[in-house]
Amino acid sequence: LKEENASLRSKINKLQIFSETQADKMRKLxxxxxxxxxxxxxxxQDLEAMVQHVEQNLQLMTKRAVKxxxxxxxxxxxxxxxxxxxxxxxxxxxxxRSGQSASLAVVKRNADVALQNxxxxxxxxxxxxxxxxxxxxxxxxxxxxxKSIDRISDVSEDGQ
Numbered sequence: 774l775k776e777e778n779a780s781l782r783s784k785i786n787k788l789q790i791f792s793e794t795q796a797d798k799m800r801k802l803x804x805x806x807x808x809x810x811x812x813x814x815x816x817x818q819d820l821e822a823m824v825q826h827v828e829q830n831l832q833l834m835t836k837r838a839v840k841x842x843x844x845x846x847x848x849x850x851x852x853x854x855x856x857x858x859x860x861x862x863x864x865x866x867x868x869x870r871s872g873q874s875a876s877l878a879v880v881k882r883n884a885d886v887a888l889q890n891x892x893x894x895x896x897x898x899x900x901x902x903x904x905x906x907x908x909x910x911x912x913x914x915x916x917x918x919x920k921s922i923d924r925i926s927d928v929s930e931d932g933q
Contacts, residue, residue: 824922831915838908845901852894859887 862883 841904848898
């Protein structure tokens with residue numbers, strides 16, 4: 774009976790040691806789980822902040838694109854007006870050549886002014902078109918970034 778009692782006590786001691794080891798493992802796993810939860814929450818917050826930043830950039834780029842489009846439209850209208858003026862100057866020039874009214878010098882000066890205005894409008898139009906293309910490229914970059922964020926979000930949901 775004493776041997777059996779000693780054997781049972783030995784088994785109880787082993788089970789207590791095993792139980793304590795398991796409890797330690799359990800505490801470590803719970804701590805690791807809590808750390809992972811905190812880490813995931815921080816990553817989610819960082820991702821949300823990044824999404825908000827991208828949205829702000831997208832709004833800013835959209836405003837820029839609209840401004841560039843408006844500027845391009847305005848320059849096209851100005852270009853059309855200058856072309857009408859140029860046509861009028863050419864007509865006046867032809868009239869002067871055929872012997873009608875004002876002097877040739879005035880017509881030449883008017884043509885030069887019209888040409889300078891036309892060249893200015895052309896230069897401004899090119900700049901606005903470049904700005905519009907730049908804005909479109911930026912919007913494409915943002916769209917690609919948002920697509921990748923969706924993929925990250927999908928991977929994150931699958932990992933949970």
